[in-house]
Amino acid sequence: MAYFIGVMSGTSMDGVDAILTDITDTAIAPIAAVSVPYPEELLDQLHQLCIISPNEINHLGQADRAVAKVFAQAVNKLIAERQLSPADIRAVGSHGQTVRHYPDGPPGTSGENGFTLQIGDPGTIAALTGIDVVADFRRKDIAFGGQGAPLVPAFHAAKFAKAGHNRVIVNIGGFANLTVLRGLDSSAIKGFDTGPGNVLMDAWCRKHRNTLYDVDGHWAASGKVYQPLLNSMLADGYFAQTGPKSTGREHFNLTWLQQHLQALDTDLAPQDVQATLLALTATTIAKAIEQQDRIEQCFVCGGGAFNKTLIAKLKELLPQISVAATDNLDLHPQWVEGVAFAWLAWAYMHRVPGNVPSVTGASRAVVLGNLTLAD
Template sequence: MPDRELYIGLMSGTSADSIDAVLADLSDGQHRLLATFSCEIADLKNDIHELATPGPNEISRMGQLDRELGIRFANAVNTLLHRESINSSQVIAVGSHGQTIRHLPPERGNNIHPFTLQIGDPNTIAHLTGITTVADFRRRDIALGGQGAPLTPLFHRAAFEKPGTPRVIINIGGIANITLLYGDGVSSPLGYDTGPGNGLMDSWILQCLGEAYDDNGQWASEGRVIHPLLEQFLKTPYLLKSPPKSTGRELFNPKWLSQQLIRFGDSMEPADLQATLLEFTAQTISASVRKSHKPIAEAYLCGGGANNGALVSRISALLEPIQVSTTEALGILPGWVEGMAFAWLAQQTLAGKPGNEPTVTGASTASVLGAIHPA
């Protein structure tokens, strides 16, 4: 169809489980999800996570991983197009989030330069796909004094806002974030990282059972919440900060968890800790929604955490009487919302339109984001 505006969005999140690719039609202000493809990158997960903290030979390891991920991203695009019988010439651009390996946003009293770094070489993607690739979306916002995250709220507003209905979009990846959409025609969207999403639970079940994730929260459901430990978790300074704020695996990681457990010894049941981590995620998300300066009528979940039935049930209970559903009810399956967001951000960049929201990130101004790598 000649009137379609086809874009591809690529996403690999904090959990580093997979590369997600979406094919979207963004013509006429619409957000049509046409096709998807996902491929695991389990063999790269340790390498990715090891680069989240300082270590030996970082530049060489990063350079190799940057190229390898660029190839994997390109392969995901080409596989998606092959399956859908779409020629690369029909796609306007690829929007690639890349794989975050370090995120150190502005911090009061800290005299180091804030920075964020995503890898997955966009030059390689553009070359191997033959499609103009837009990437490196976050660093312009950092340069403008912002957090560089989250960047999805403007897309959430474009795709999900409903006049007269205040909503919250809750994205649960390795880290969780929210977007508050007031629907009043006046207020800008608000949003920030609330704290851990699936990341800590994934790390714990991998350590104890060798499983990549807790399927439907089944293991957590077998345990009991350790309330003194939960209370300690909830005192984490990041949670007490006012937005704009963002975080990542640099804070909420296995080392952080080990430090939290020191005074509790080895007597606790592993499933009880999993239950406590699930409750920690649910409470930090729900508390953030409750802090909205206007009442929220509807909540919509997206990201991998939307598939965790135990977590969804707990969030729903904590948010009552707010109606809780997933973004499937709004037309986009929850696992593909972030991929759609970066396809949309590529469109914004090529059109010379802003991709960030200063009320969300704290940047000094709205700006066009990303770097364009021609085919």
Template structure:
């Protein structure tokens, strides 16, 4: 049986889709191909809007799921063409979908998590089995349903006898603590790129602050930073997870009410410092014995943010995950290829130590080709 799987990721940054073709047939996985595709502006705008309550949500969400599946299918076809791989050689696609609500353990004790997607349509468009809906089984078992990547991080980045930290900075940031003794912990730290991207888009028209160059021209506002860092989530012990349900433009607007006259570049510098501070607080509390912090996700490409992480965690060497063998923009997509492989083999993909569920579970629903 083929060891080929495709992983697709469109994260909370809402910048587009990353897809990887991965070969798991050898002891060490190999990424054979990687394709990135930006979202069409209208799809990005609709996905953004669906993160908050609005009119006719169910109808709009269904159509957005269809559009997302078509965007996923385009990436899959590009991957197959680029690598010369027939669709029939791929066992399954791991398609996480686009998270628009994440409220585990709330309301009725179970809560819910909701990812827009149409995996049935994706299976029809590609002729490949699709594994989707990775979070809900963990939530049903009393867990946070997130983060899902620490078990994968352990397999790829773990080193016997050494504690390694992996920090994923997408729209939200999450940390995996890979213990020297084989233990694994992981949790969301707080905002990643989401607030920075929003502020940059609103004030410069650019979708993100390339290399953090705009933030680097500003000055951190100490009073605003202190207020932002008072957010209760940042002080909760793990297991914990969050999303745009909390760290969104409305939250930011409330925080900025007393700083209406602030220069936009100074706010951007402060939002960058918020992300760096939230992440390094977790590093310094839960990963103090680690010599290495490997950063993946879009945040790894933000030079100013990487500098601030290093300054705030001076005892740890901050490097992009490329230094540990897997490029920063491939890590999350590869994780969903791995989760698809686990699901198809009926093996667990979650860790009780990470999500707080009643136990490890097989994650994902399968839509056969």
């Protein structure tokens, strides 16, 4: 028995998930999970950090500690609920909270110093939990020429690959990414970010309904897709790129959406925009899957797996492919990324490479992360 805890907050920023997982060389067994929301003040601060603004270093430094405290709170809550002690946990694998992602460099730069930035001070997590912490998983991949994302395909292969099955694992968080698994052939693993997942739909909900997200996609279902807007967004050059590729809020955000709306010079009902944003997410995922040969199964995880309207649209666009949530593979859709970072902590401890060069574009497979000791 080797317990690891994965702690994850994605670009949707809808809360911090901590997943207790028993990991060995031959098995990955999730046991329990907790979720802790960000305090409203911190959530506002994180959204501001995703936008270039004054006093960024001061705000970044404070948020780095504040995020770490929420991560530690989630870990401690999970341990208490399971009646465990810090000594029972080999390590915490912390993804951190992404606030910038420029693997090819910010616009207008040469790109030679591209970077990605996740906050959530591992020293604070270690101090408040009494557990060793493995964190900072993305930057080493970038140092070897990669995108630093997606990082979950190696875990997807370890957990979900099955002999004789060509399947795609689609994670729909703030952004959507997919992993192509062809049986147990590790050399055939592919993956990349397909584009926006929930990020634009969530932002539009906050703007027009003052809610964090569209529950079950009901608001989108009440609107009608406006095809000229959908066509305009689909013409974005990112969707035509081939992998390796990754993206983030730096590219797809409300400013980007507003530019498309203004170019159309028409007055759309907010629910019609929401319906069109949902269609954008579903269409870009479906097109990315259609570009892969001989895919038979699609398993969805992340918050988007619970958007009934979105899943129905995916099924409509992929009539020849079975579409289901990852709980059909014995892993709850909301747990997948948390378990992935528990596994990445295990991989660090066992010197197992955590990236897939064919996915990220790195020059070679490398062990990811840095260790912060609790003592």
